[in-house]
Structures are given as C-alpha cells and as structure tokens.
Amino acid sequence: MTTLYQAQSKHVVSDFGTIQTFLAQRGVAFARWNASVDFEPDADETTILDVYQHELQPFMASNGFQSADVITIHPKTENVAALNAKFLKEHTHSEDEVRFFVAGQGDFWFHLEEPTDEVFGVTCTAGDFLSVPAGVKHWFDMGPADDETSPNVKVIRIFTSKDGWTPHYTQSGLEQTVAKPLLTAGATV
Numbered sequence: 001m002t003t004l005y006q007a008q009s010k011h012v013v014s015d016f017g018t019i020q021t022f023l024a025q026r027g028v029a030f031a032r033w034n035a036s037v038d039f040e041p042d043a044d045e046t047t048i049l050d051v052y053q054h055e056l057q058p059f060m061a062s063n064g065f066q067s068a069d070v071i072t073i074h075p076k077t078e079n080v081a082a083l084n085a086k087f088l089k090e091h092t093h094s095e096d097e098v099r100f101f102v103a104g105q106g107d108f109w110f111h112l113e114e115p116t117d118e119v120f121g122v123t124c125t126a127g128d129f130l131s132v133p134a135g136v137k138h139w140f141d142m143g144p145a146d147d148e149t150s151p152n153v154k155v156i157r158i159f160t161s162k163d164g165w166t167p168h169y170t171q172s173g174l175e176q177t178v179a180k181p182l183l184t185a186g187a188t189v
C-alpha cells in the first residue's frame with residue numbers, strides 16, 4: 001500500500017489524495033498510472049516500456065525528457081548490496097529524478113529544510129509515479145535483503161540526461177538515524 005510516514009510526528013497517511021496533496025505542497029509531483037500488467041520477473045526493458053508508452057510518451061514530450069529505461073532489483077540481483085548502499089545515502093541531483101513503479105515497492109525518503117526542517121518517507125508501490133525535484137535531499141530504501149522476496153522493485157526511470165542522475169552525496173548520515181516506519185493498516189489515518 002502506498003503510504004506516507006512523517007518522521008518527526010510519526011504520522012502515517014495511506015489516503016492517496018492526501019499524500020498527493022502533501023507532496024504537491026512540497027514541490028514533489030506524485031500521481032498514479034495504471035499498472036495492471038503483471039510482467040514476468042525477467043521481462044525485458046522493451047516489453048515494459050512498450051506497455052507504458054501511452055503514459056510515457058506524452059509526459060516525456062511535454063516535459064522535455066529524452067530517454068527512459070527500466071531497473072529491476074530482486075534478491076538475486078548480482079550487485080544488490082552495492083546498489084542498496086548507493087541509493088540509501090542522502091543525496092541530491094542536478095535534475096529531477098522521475099520514477100514510475102511497475103512492480104514491487106520501495107521507500108523514497110525526503111529531507112526538506114525549508115520552510116521547516118522535516119523528514120518524510122513514501123512507500124511507493126506499483127502504479128506510483130513520482131518526481132523528486134532537482135536539488136531536493138532524498139534517498140531510496142529498497143528494503144532489507146534478508147530473504148527470498150526482498151528487495152523486490154521494478155521501476156521505469158525517466159531522464160532528461162543520464163548525467164543529471166549523478167548523485168551528490170550530502171554525507172549527513174541522516175538516513176541512518178531515521179527509524180523505519182511501522183506501516184500497519186491499524187496505524188493509518
């Protein structure tokens with residue numbers, strides 16, 4: 001389930017519209033695309049991109065994006081530990097980071113310093129489309145690599161230029177201090 005977790009207040013929100021409004025107020029575009037297609041675990045990039053052309057093409061054309069690819073991470077991904085370490089540290093990019101979740105899930109964490117210092121995480125699931133603005137501090141937690149099912153995420157990445165995705169690490173270590181949310185249905189509002 002798509003869920004928002006506010007680290008300071010420990011407030012948990014699972015209503016999509018409320019999450020969307022919360023993020024929009026902070027400059028983060030968030031939407032839901034139709035993700036009803038179940039792909040085979042080893043579905044190739046072209047197959048996946050073709051299915052979502054009807055969403056991708058107009059978005060990319062009207063927003064100046066040049067290319068898209070697919071990244072798939074599962075427990076047997078060869079360099080899963082290195083990828084996890086790379087994504088998990090707080091960083092920024094010089095361009096927007098645009099992602100569409102095709103399958104699986106992962107947590108996008110944000111650290112905004114203006115107007116008030118706040119940290120919040122969004123558990124993104126299949127169908128979630130999210131754009132992290134350039135310069136916004138964030139990190140991505142794909143979940144623990146401790147069993148046969150996690151991590152599990154398949155995401156379309158949309159680029160203006162791949163150079164823009166280069167991470168600029170803040171070295172804050174903040175990602176190590178934020179407790180993992182306890183996202184249970186009983187805690188939602």
Ligand SMILES: [Fe+2]
Pocket residue numbers: 091092093097138139167
């Ligand atoms: Fe990033």
